Amino acid sequence: MKHAGGSPYPLDSYYTATAPLPEERPALTGALDVDVAIIGGGYTGLSAALHLAKAGKTVVVLEANRVGWGASGRNGGQIHSGQRQEPEWFEARYNRAMSQRFFKMGEDAKQLVHSLIQHYKIDCDLKPGVIQAVHKQRYVTDFQDQVALLNDHYDHPVSWLDQEETANRLGTNAYFGAIFDPTAGHLHPLKFALGLAEAALSEGAAIYENTPVQEISDWNNPTLTTPGGTVRADKVLVCGNGYVGGLIPKVDARVMPINNFIAATRPLTEAENPLPGDECASDSRFVVNYWRMSADKRLLFGGGENYSSKFPKNIEAFVRKPLLEIYPQFKDVEIEYAWGGTLAVTVHRVPFIQKLNDHVFAAAGFSGQGVTLAPMAGQILAEAALGQPERLKLYADLPLPPFPGGSLLRSTTLALAMGWYALRDRI
Numbered sequence: 198m199k200h201a202g203g204s205p206y207p208l209d210s211y212y213t214a215t216a217p218l219p220e221e222r223p224a225l226t227g228a229l230d231v232d233v234a235i236i237g238g239g240y241t242g243l244s245a246a247l248h249l250a251k252a253g254k255t256v257v258v259l260e261a262n263r264v265g266w267g268a269s270g271r272n273g274g275q276i277h278s279g280q281r282q283e284p285e286w287f288e289a290r291y292n293r294a295m296s297q298r299f300f301k302m303g304e305d306a307k308q309l310v311h312s313l314i315q316h317y318k319i320d321c322d323l324k325p326g327v328i329q330a331v332h333k334q335r336y337v338t339d340f341q342d343q344v345a346l347l348n349d350h351y352d353h354p355v356s357w358l359d360q361e362e363t364a365n366r367l368g369t370n371a372y373f374g375a376i377f378d379p380t381a382g383h384l385h386p387l388k389f390a391l392g393l394a395e396a397a398l399s400e401g402a403a404i405y406e407n408t409p410v411q412e413i414s415d416w417n418n419p420t421l422t423t424p425g426g427t428v429r430a431d432k433v434l435v436c437g438n439g440y441v442g443g444l445i446p447k448v449d450a451r452v453m454p455i456n457n458f459i460a461a462t463r464p465l466t467e468a469e470n471p472l473p474g475d476e477c478a479s480d481s482r483f484v485v486n487y488w489r490m491s492a493d494k495r496l497l498f499g500g501g502e503n504y505s506s507k508f509p510k511n512i513e514a515f516v517r518k519p520l521l522e523i524y525p526q527f528k529d530v531e532i533e534y535a536w537g538g539t540l541a542v543t544v545h546r547v548p549f550i551q552k553l554n555d556h557v558f559a560a561a562g563f564s565g566q567g568v569t570l571a572p573m574a575g576q577i578l579a580e581a582a583l584g585q586p587e588r589l590k591l592y593a594d595l596p597l598p599p600f601p602g603g604s605l606l607r608s609t610t611l612a613l614a615m616g617w618y619a620l621r622d623r624i
């Protein structure tokens with residue numbers, strides 16, 4: 198059986214240690230007949246469930262492990278603006294109006310995160326401010342141009358921080374300047390996911406944990422098979438992102454799982470805290486570093502990724518390496534948690550949000566921006582299942598090539614390509 202499921206929350210994660218973990222919800226037994234069945238209980242699936250239940254549909258979420266067990270409960274918690282792909286890319290490939298439309302959808306996605314937190318009173322340590330730091334002098338002009346572009350044409354109030362101001366705000370001399378985005382921010386990702394699950398339940402959705410979907414049979418009248426039962430549904434939403442491999446070849450060929458890693462130090466003293474403004478930060482490296490302070494003043498630092506089915510044996514040592522390049526003063530600081538998770542990327546970093554036939558829809562490949570984009574993707578899938586596919590079509594109409602080598606060779610080709618880009622970061 199490919200999806201054995203049933204894994205508990207990762208014990209080495211700071212998030213598991215600090216979130217109010219609910220009792221396990223029962224696994225599915227018997228046969229159900231519903232309007233919509235959702236595969237995966239992360240931000241995408243839970244948001245879809247919430248919106249559909251609110252619209253009066255009978256909805257079940259089938260989660261192989263626990264809700265928020267995947268990337269949604271393990272990530273860096275950074276809420277970014279716009280799309281993962283830069284406006285310059287959309288402008289060059291399409292035109293400014295198209296680029297503005299996608300940017301606006303990203304802004305709507307950010308607004309959705311805020312309104313879900315507010316409406317359902319989700320306590321998840323939400324804080325404002327993202328600083329995106331530039332690690333090469335030769336990138337500075339491009340980033341300054343982006344500040345001007347966003348202010349002048351996207352109504353987006355970001356500002357440029359010079360080298361000195363960047364050093365003051367980030368507590369390191371490693372950068373040549375930065376973009377400050379006061380409208381973006383950060384949160385405790387597992388608390389947010391658990392809050393979304395409660396919200397979906399409160400709207401009438403049902404959630405089954407430890408319930409891996411092993412097969413979707415007859416796509417024109419879909420039935421999902423799980424170890425203990427079956428679900429027949431008019432619509433099926435596939436929301437398994439980096440963990441769903443093996444279920445749908447079209448998704449596998451276009452969405453590539455990548456592992457990424459985070460370490461949490463012991464709580465730092467006021468004098469040690471490198472981020473006096475409590476913003477979160479990320480940098481311009483291809484294999485991005487990202488960091489922020491937790492509510493209890495630990496440095497949560499994400500850095501390093503791999504493309505295999507296995508995590509490094511010593512994640513703490515793996516992450517400490519990039520951490521020390523930015524903060525050498527933390528050479529001996531205790532790291533109390535170190536964990537990894539699997540996200541998913543597409544070739545051009547624009548999410549895969551598509552109708553696969555009249556009954557089956559999928560969203561995945563948020564390429565490192567799923568804290569903002571995945572809840573909206575769930576909402577877009579819900580709209581499509583309700584017969585309003587306009588926003589889905591905007592994404593689905595962008596050509597999305599498969600990874601070279603298809604799902605069999607994609608990790609080898611990607612590892613080679615990623616290695617090359619990571620090397621370019623260093624020269």
Ligand SMILES: Cc1cc2nc3c(=O)[nH]c(=O)nc-3n(C[C@H](O)[C@H](O)[C@H](O)COP(=O)(O)OP(=O)(O)OC[C@H]3O[C@@H](n4cnc5c(N)ncnc54)[C@H](O)[C@@H]3O)c2cc1C
Pocket residue numbers: 200236237238239240241242259260261262263264265266267268269270271272273274275276277408409410411436437438439440441442444456457458459487499537538539540541560561563564565566567568569570571
């Ligand atoms: C270490 C790390 C750091 C990150 N940092 C950031 C960040 O700072 N900002 C940001 O925007 N994004 C970040 N991301 C990405 C972000 O976490 C994801 O894009 C987002 O959580 C995707 O949500 P999802 O619901 O689509 O997928 P997931 O949260 O991965 O949920 C998918 C769920 O589907 C379940 N599933 C899979 N297959 C099946 C099946 N067959 N049957 C039943 N269930 C199944 C899995 O068990 C899983 O729980 C990061 C990711 C990682 C791993």
